[in-house]
Amino acid sequence: MSTEEARVRPLRALRGRGQRDREVELWLVGLNHETAPVELRERLAIPEDLVAEQGRKLVESGLVREATVLATCNRVEVVAVADRGASDVAAGLTAALAHQSGLTPQAIAEHRYVHRGKLALRHLFRVTASLDSMMVGESQILGQVKEQFRLAVEAGAAAKLLRRCFERSFTVAKRVRSETGVAAKSVSISSAAVELARRIFDGLEDKTAMLIGAGKMAELAARHLLGQGIASVIVTNRSFDRAVDLARTFGGTPVPFDRFLQYLHLADVVLGSVAASGYMIGPPQLNEVMRARRRRPMFFIDLGVPRNFDPAINDLENVYLYNIDDLANVADDHRVERQREAVRAESIVDEEVERFWPRLAGQDLTPTIVALREKFHGIGRGELERAMRALKSLEPAERAALEAMTQAIVNKILHLPLAALKELATSEDGGAALEATELIHQLFALELQEESQDDGEAGPG
Amino acid sequence: MEAILLKASLLSYLVGTLAGAAHLIRPGDAARSTATIALALGFVLQAAAIVVRVLEFGSFAVASFGEQIAFFTCLLAGGYLLAQMRYHLAVLGAVVGPIGFVGVLAMLVAHGEMRDVPPDLRSPWLPIHITLAFLGNAAFGLACLVSLVYLWQERQLKTHSVGRFLRRLPPLETLDDVNFRFLTWGFILLTLGILSGVLWAELSFGRLWSWEPRTIWSTIIWMIYAVLLHGRVTVGWGGRRAATLTIVGFGVLFVSFIGVNMLAPGRHAGSFE
Numbered sequence: 001m002s003t004e005e006a007r008v009r010p011l012r013a014l015r016g017r018g019q020r021d022r023e024v025e026l027w028l029v030g031l032n033h034e035t036a037p038v039e040l041r042e043r044l045a046i047p048e049d050l051v052a053e054q055g056r057k058l059v060e061s062g063l064v065r066e067a068t069v070l071a072t073c074n075r076v077e078v079v080a081v082a083d084r085g086a087s088d089v090a091a092g093l094t095a096a097l098a099h100q101s102g103l104t105p106q107a108i109a110e111h112r113y114v115h116r117g118k119l120a121l122r123h124l125f126r127v128t129a130s131l132d133s134m135m136v137g138e139s140q141i142l143g144q145v146k147e148q149f150r151l152a153v154e155a156g157a158a159a160k161l162l163r164r165c166f167e168r169s170f171t172v173a174k175r176v177r178s179e180t181g182v183a184a185k186s187v188s189i190s191s192a193a194v195e196l197a198r199r200i201f202d203g204l205e206d207k208t209a210m211l212i213g214a215g216k217m218a219e220l221a222a223r224h225l226l227g228q229g230i231a232s233v234i235v236t237n238r239s240f241d242r243a244v245d246l247a248r249t250f251g252g253t254p255v256p257f258d259r260f261l262q263y264l265h266l267a268d269v270v271l272g273s274v275a276a277s278g279y280m281i282g283p284p285q286l287n288e289v290m291r292a293r294r295r296r297p298m299f300f301i302d303l304g305v306p307r308n309f310d311p312a313i314n315d316l317e318n319v320y321l322y323n324i325d326d327l328a329n330v331a332d333d334h335r336v337e338r339q340r341e342a343v344r345a346e347s348i349v350d351e352e353v354e355r356f357w358p359r360l361a362g363q364d365l366t367p368t369i370v371a372l373r374e375k376f377h378g379i380g381r382g383e384l385e386r387a388m389r390a391l392k393s394l395e396p397a398e399r400a401a402l403e404a405m406t407q408a409i410v411n412k413i414l415h416l417p418l419a420a421l422k423e424l425a426t427s428e429d430g431g432a433a434l435e436a437t438e439l440i441h442q443l444f445a446l447e448l449q450e451e452s453q454d455d456g457e458a459g460p461g
Numbered sequence: 462m463e464a465i466l467l468k469a470s471l472l473s474y475l476v477g478t479l480a481g482a483a484h485l486i487r488p489g490d491a492a493r494s495t496a497t498i499a500l501a502l503g504f505v506l507q508a509a510a511i512v513v514r515v516l517e518f519g520s521f522a523v524a525s526f527g528e529q530i531a532f533f534t535c536l537l538a539g540g541y542l543l544a545q546m547r548y549h550l551a552v553l554g555a556v557v558g559p560i561g562f563v564g565v566l567a568m569l570v571a572h573g574e575m576r577d578v579p580p581d582l583r584s585p586w587l588p589i590h591i592t593l594a595f596l597g598n599a600a601f602g603l604a605c606l607v608s609l610v611y612l613w614q615e616r617q618l619k620t621h622s623v624g625r626f627l628r629r630l631p632p633l634e635t636l637d638d639v640n641f642r643f644l645t646w647g648f649i650l651l652t653l654g655i656l657s658g659v660l661w662a663e664l665s666f667g668r669l670w671s672w673e674p675r676t677i678w679s680t681i682i683w684m685i686y687a688v689l690l691h692g693r694v695t696v697g698w699g700g701r702r703a704a705t706l707t708i709v710g711f712g713v714l715f716v717s718f719i720g721v722n723m724l725a726p727g728r729h730a731g732s733f734e
Contacts, residue, residue: 199618202634294697297633314619318700326621 023084024065024161026360028120029093029112030077033134036111038325042306044101044108046071047275051148054100055157063092066162068152070127072144073217073305073324074134079124081161090114121165121360122353128169129176129349134328136342140217142173164360172352179348181341190217190224192327193301197225197269200297200320207268210234211252212260212280214242215273217303222271226250234267236260238274261285265292269299272308282310290316301327365421368437371446372421373414380410463517464569466510471565473503478558485555496554497545503561504538510568511535521588523595526722527571532591534564536599540643544603548639552630553606586661594654594679598714600647601686604640605711608704611636615701637699640707644693648686655679674724678717685710 031044046054051069055078058067064080071077076097082089091105094112098105115123126132130141149166152158158166201207209225211218214237222233233252237243240256247254255263264270264281274280281300290298295318302309302323314321322330359367384406388399417440424436440446477499484492511532515521523532538561544550614630617623631639658676663669670676689706692698698706 196618196623198632199614199623199630200633202632202638295699296697297700317702320618322621329621330623 024081025084025086025089026117026120026161026165027064027080027082027089027093028077028115028123029080029090029097030070030075030123031097031108031112032075032077032132033325033328035113036108038305038307038323040108040111041074041076043103044076044097045073045275045305046076046100048148052151052155052157054096055152056155058093058096059157061092061096063096064089066157066159068149068158068162068166070145070148072141073303075127075132077127079120079162079165117361118353118357121357122349124165125169125172125349125352126346128166129173129345131176131342131345131349134324139177140220142170144216146170161360168352168356172349175352176345176348180345190221192330193221193269193271193322194224194228196320196322196327196330197228197299200299201268204228204230206231208232208234208266209269209271210236210260210264210267211246212236212270212272212308213238213274213304214246215275215303218271218273218301219246221301221303222250225269230269234263236263261289265289267298268296269301270309271301271303273303274308275304275306276308277306279310280308281313283312283316286313286316286319290319365424365437368440368446369418369421372418372440372444375444375446376410376414377407380406463510463513466506466513467565467569470503470506470510471562471569473499473506474558474562474565477503477554478562481551481555481558484551493551493554496551496558497542500538500554500558500561501542503558503565504535504542507531507535507561507565507568508539510565520583521591523591525571527567529595529718529722531564531568531571533595533598533602534560534567536595537561537602538564540596540599540603544639544643548635549631550607550639552610553603556606581665584661584665586657586665590654590657590661593650593657597647597649597651597654598718600643600650601707601711601714604643604647604707607636607640607643608707611640611704612701612708615704633700637703640703641693641699644686644690644707648683648690651679651683651686655683674717674721678713678721682710682714682717685713 031041033041036044046069048071051071054069055067058064058069058078058080063086064082066081068079069077070079078093078097080089080093094109094114095105097112098108113123123132128142128145130137130139133141145166149158149162153163197204197207204225207230209222209230209232211222211233214235226233233247233250234255235243235247235250235252236255236257237246238257240254243254243257246252261281264286270281272280286298297318297320300309300313300319300321302321305324307323309321311321311323313319384403387402388394394402421436421440477496480492480496480499483489484496523529538557541550541553541557545554610630611633614633614636618633630636659669662671685706689698689703689710692706693703
């Protein structure tokens with residue numbers, strides 16, 4: 001990534017607060033389903049309620065200024081803003097990831113990727129737009145990123161700069177979804193599960209599903225199965241109240257978590273999404289269950305990370321076990337089509353990165369130009385108003401002439417510097433543009449509204 | 462007349478095979494209905510040819526090995542078409558087609574070697590006994606085909622290598638269910654076939670049982686399927702175990718059928734000696 005890295009431009013945050021500008025840099029360190037095997041990913045998994053906490057710790061440690069941790073079944077990533085020139089940010093973030101899961105940094109070093117600056121932004125856009133997903137185009141990732149970013153903001157781990165990046169990424173994701181067929185062609189985990197269930201069972205109308213744990217994806221899959229006509233749902237969860245709630249929304253039956261094995265033989269499809277280490281079901285227990293149900297087929301879907309079901313149960317007769325990776329492979333049939341749409345989606349992401357990055361990096365001078373013009377015209381208007389108060393006897397025509405003159409003077413003064421700035425903005429040398437803006441901001445004490453730099457379409461939500 | 466029917470039947474089975482293969486590779490309603498219609502046509506033409514031959518010959522003509530093969534495949538195709546009306550088993554069409562084709566080919570070849578049926582076997586019992594036994598065999602043959610498809614699908618589901626073909630295969634439960642039905646029918650028909658033979662032997666020759674290779678093997682095969690069905694009904698054998706046993710059972714049946722014909726002359730082997 002050396003040539004890319006060389007083009008990385010410093011970010012300028014905290015500008016316009018009257019402080020001396022500080023240069024910061026965007027970082028992204030992570031592992032995903034392509035770089036790390038599921039065994040490693042499940043060890044790195046961070047429970048949802050600890051994700052924001054993790055980000056806050058990173059900020060508190062002083063390693064970075066802002067941080068958001070993204071943890072889904074298929075990835076663990078840290079998006080962070082650090083001081084420019086800060087050493088060992090990548091190593092520090094890697095160590096933090098490794099530390100929280102009790103691994104050594106070396107253990108994950110070969111599986112992780114590090115992006116800086118523009119590449120980090122691009123990666124974030126791709127993740128949120130579901131182009132980096134195991135199942136490209138699946139719709140759950142956007143919601144997950146939004147939620148985890150919201151939590152990071154609440155925990156005080158993410159602030160202004162990350163907000164701009166993330167909110168932009170949500171906009172890009174929406175654009176990708178509405179302008180390409182990536183999402184339309186996507187076969188979500190749930191659909192793949194239903195597809196497989198239909199290959200095993202001759203009909204879902206007399207079948208029962210059991211939900212062990214109340215994970216989001218398992219809940220979605222259960223809804224999908226219900227939509228496809230599965231007869232009943234049994235729900236069990238550590239928190240029995242949650243099981244009761246969930247069962248109510250499904251019209252299902254809650255059972256106590258410590259006794260779910262007693263009811264397992266009733267289930268034809270079993271969805272596991274418990275966040276706990278250790279297998280919930282292994283071959284010995286399941287053998288009993290299979291005997292109780294006269295070896296009628298059972299379909300296990302393991303959506304838990306770490307995994308809930310012992311992989312060895314797949315060897316039992318008439319037991320079919322699929323984890324997330326397996327389900328993703330099932331959807332491979334549509335891969336060619338999706339890939340074609342994904343190419344279009346990638347170009348949208350590239351376009352958005354090219355458009356947004358200069359703004360973020362301060363290379364875009366439009367806000368400076370606007371601010372400068374605003375400042376000068378403001379001075380002109382102020383002086384004009386003062387003069388007008390003294391010259392009350394003027395005719396309307398004379399007033400208009402004065403106003404025009406003031407405008408003309410301001411425009412004339414601004415003309416040359418603005419032309420020079422515009423030229424800088426289009427030049428390749430981003431550093432020069434940055435220096436010029438910095439100087440101008442200092443000379444004229446310009447204040448910038450950070451949010452106004454956005455297109456305005458990147459509203460929250 | 463018979464030759465024309467057989468050649469038309471041959472052509473139909475060929476078309477059915479190609480359409481079945483096309484359906485397997487690129488599924489579509491057109492390919493599927495073409496396959497089914499062509500196979501049905503092949504079956505009707507072959508059955509008509511058999512009827513013509515029987516009328517011409519004046520006796521139930523399944524004496525030679527070729528004729529037996531032809532009769533067997535014809536019943537198998539008929540059984541498949543019946544099952545196809547109820548279950549979606551179009552994938553089997555791609556296999557039933559070639560089997561029917563081979564059967565008609567065998568009948569064409571066997572044309573020259575028609576044998577006279579000895580007078581003591583000329584009896585209304587002959588068609589009853591043979592048809593029942595062969596219907597049983599055809600049902601077992603279909604159960605075997607269904608079991609092969611089951612194992613294929615099961616393998617893919619187990620190894621998570623869900624390929625392109627899988628989408629066309631019927632669900633495991635359906636295959637298992639159809640297997641059970643074919644087995645049940647096969648068992649009933651085989652039992653009736655053996656009973657009719659026993660009855661016929663008792664009434665015509667005055668002895669219930671004769672120890673000859675065919676009867677011994679039939680008894681063995683009957684017992685294999687009896688054990689399999691008993692396991693299914695009482696212990697709940699199903700799935701891969703049932704499929705494997707079904708295939709083993711039919712393997713024994715097939716090998717003994719050919720072996721008895723080739724090696725052990727007797728009135729069951731077409732030589733009537």
